[in-house]
Amino acid sequence: MPAERLRFDACVKLRTKEEPPLGIELGKVGGGRYAVYRLVGPYEGIPKAYHRLLGDWLPGSDESIEDGPCMEIYRRSQRDTPPEELATDLCVPLRERIIG
Secondary structure: OOHHHOOOOOOOOOOOOOOOOOOOOOOOOOOOEEEEEEEEOOHHHHHHHHHHHHHHHHHHOOOOEOOOOOEEEEOOOOOOOOHHHOEEEEEEEEOOOOOO
């Protein structure tokens, strides 16, 4: 993919009603179904964890990815947590299943 088409959004939960500084946009993360893989360990394991989720689990799961961003939820701060105890949830949006 060409570099000009790459996009990365960093999101934080805000507890304020103040307007953000110039260059920062407010938005909502859509709801729906997500496949969630919890990685316990250093952040260097994130690419391998995505491979397990998308390359190993997804093809045999009877699920398909929905358009939308994947999310990473960092459950513990690296400032006060040893790398082997970090916890990161990798969340991949899934299409709604049509029943009946």
